[in-house]
Amino acid sequence: MSMQSPITEYLADIIAATNHVDSGAVADYIPELGAADPNLVAVAMSTVNGTVYASGDAEHRFTIQSMSKPFAYALAIETHGLETVLDRIGVEPSGEAFNELSLDPETGKPRNPMINAGAITTHSLIGDDEDACVDRMLALFSRLAERPIEIDEVVAASELETGDRNLGLAYLLHASNALRQDPRTVVTGYIRQCAASVNVRDLALMAATLANGGVQPNTGERVFSRMGTRHLLSVMTSCGMYDAAGDWLTTVGIPAKSGVAGGIIGVLPGQVGVAVFSPRLDAHGNSARGVEMMKLLSDDLGLHLMEASRPARSSLRETRTTSVDGRPATVYVLQGDLVLSSIESLVRELIDNPPPTELVVFDMSRVDEVLPVARRTSAETAAKLIDEGHQIALIDPENTIPGFRDSHGRAVERWTSEHMDATDR
Numbered sequence: 001m002s003m004q005s006p007i008t009e010y011l012a013d014i015i016a017a018t019n020h021v022d023s024g025a026v027a028d029y030i031p032e033l034g035a036a037d038p039n040l041v042a043v044a045m046s047t048v049n050g051t052v053y054a055s056g057d058a059e060h061r062f063t064i065q066s067m068s069k070p071f072a073y074a075l076a077i078e079t080h081g082l083e084t085v086l087d088r089i090g091v092e093p094s095g096e097a098f099n100e101l102s103l104d105p106e107t108g109k110p111r112n113p114m115i116n117a118g119a120i121t122t123h124s125l126i127g128d129d130e131d132a133c134v135d136r137m138l139a140l141f142s143r144l145a146e147r148p149i150e151i152d153e154v155v156a157a158s159e160l161e162t163g164d165r166n167l168g169l170a171y172l173l174h175a176s177n178a179l180r181q182d183p184r185t186v187v188t189g190y191i192r193q194c195a196a197s198v199n200v201r202d203l204a205l206m207a208a209t210l211a212n213g214g215v216q217p218n219t220g221e222r223v224f225s226r227m228g229t230r231h232l233l234s235v236m237t238s239c240g241m242y243d244a245a246g247d248w249l250t251t252v253g254i255p256a257k258s259g260v261a262g263g264i265i266g267v268l269p270g271q272v273g274v275a276v277f278s279p280r281l282d283a284h285g286n287s288a289r290g291v292e293m294m295k296l297l298s299d300d301l302g303l304h305l306m307e308a309s310r311p312a313r314s315s316l317r318e319t320r321t322t323s324v325d326g327r328p329a330t331v332y333v334l335q336g337d338l339v340l341s342s343i344e345s346l347v348r349e350l351i352d353n354p355p356p357t358e359l360v361v362f363d364m365s366r367v368d369e370v371l372p373v374a375r376r377t378s379a380e381t382a383a384k385l386i387d388e389g390h391q392i393a394l395i396d397p398e399n400t401i402p403g404f405r406d407s408h409g410r411a412v413e414r415w416t417s418e419h420m421d422a423t424d425r
């Protein structure tokens with residue numbers, strides 16, 4: 001079965017379904033960002049096995065901006081230990097804009113590492129001087145994305161010229177001895193960190209490393225400790241979306257981080273990393289269309305953290321070949337809840353190793369629940385199999401997928417397990 005994955009098609013649908021969202025405006029406080037094409041749009045998803053699916057302008061590169069903050073924070077924790085980092089930067093949501101000129105009045109510390117005050121302090125912890133900090137960040141991004149990540153020097157230069165606010169913050173921090181280098185050096189390094197040039201595929205892999213407990217899924221390298229990753233994801237959950245954090249947690253419900261170039265990354269622990277991109281921002285500085293795409297992904301894929309958790313195991317329990325009524329058949333035995341991340345391995349198996357027999361049986365006796373998105377993806381997969389000349393039969397004694405038809409509306413045969421038993425042996 002040579003085909004585009006139904007998961008890629010699903011991502012294309014997410015783009016189509018948000019085509020009408022043209023609210024917000026491209027950030028222009030960094031002049032070079034104002035030149036971005038506002039109509040660019042992309043979405044990517046990486047499983048914790050490192051398979052990346054993407055749609056839209058998925059190769060288009062843009063600057064990582066504030067999405068660099070969580071990774072810098074995790075690196076600071078790996079470098080100095082959690083206690084040292086907590087001594088310098090709090091973990092309380094600020095409920096304020098990302099560039100608010102404020103420190104916690106009681107502790108004198110930045111409230112959290114996701115607002116600029118905290119991120120500037122974090123950056124200064126990464127290395128001894130500006131070059132060391134920036135080099136370590138680029139090396140980290142490259143390990144996470146599995147390719148050499150570079151700085152967009154044009155954007156960096158543009159932000160440096162207009163970085164008075166961040167410089168003001170850095171001087172405030174310097175006054176309370178929070179920085180290891182002088183304010184100008186730290187801000188220059190921080191701005192270069194933010195100007196790392198990435199696409200949604202890179203970001204999905206970076207997010208998938210966090211979903212995978214700190215281990216890069218493809219290289220198998222442990223980049224962050226389990227505890228560091230857990231800590232970071234907690235902070236992203238409460239502080240990642242700034243003053244929209246409460247709205248985000250209730251509606252989308254996954255740890256996330258946005259950047260002013262229009263990207264948003266989201267992490268579903270144990271399952272997937274997702275990344276969306278669209279340059280127009282809402283009043284909170286988060287991509288307007290990106291937020292809508294994330295809402296759809298979360299609803300469709302059942303990603304909300306507070307939804308009863310579903311096992312992250314594969315839906316495919318085993319594959320058997322047998323014969324039914326004297327005809328050779330391939331039987332796929334499915335199990336558990338069918339959610340997108342669990343049927344992903346089944347869909348990939350069908351693409352990589354097409355069933356060798358005309359007759360294909362899906363045994364759903366062990367399936368508990370089928371989420372709508374899994375049903376849709378199954379319908380598309382069934383249509384492709386039928387188009388390739390296969391005959392499909394379902395064994396679905398509990399009727400977990402009532403009235404199932406392929407995506408062209410063709411009915412699929414339903415067999416009882418007796419039908420198999422009678423002919424199997």
Ligand code: DON
Nearest residue numbers: 065066098194258259260285
């Ligand atoms: O410091 C700044 O203003 C930018 N380099 C990053 C801000 C940012 O991405 C805020 N997030 N939405």
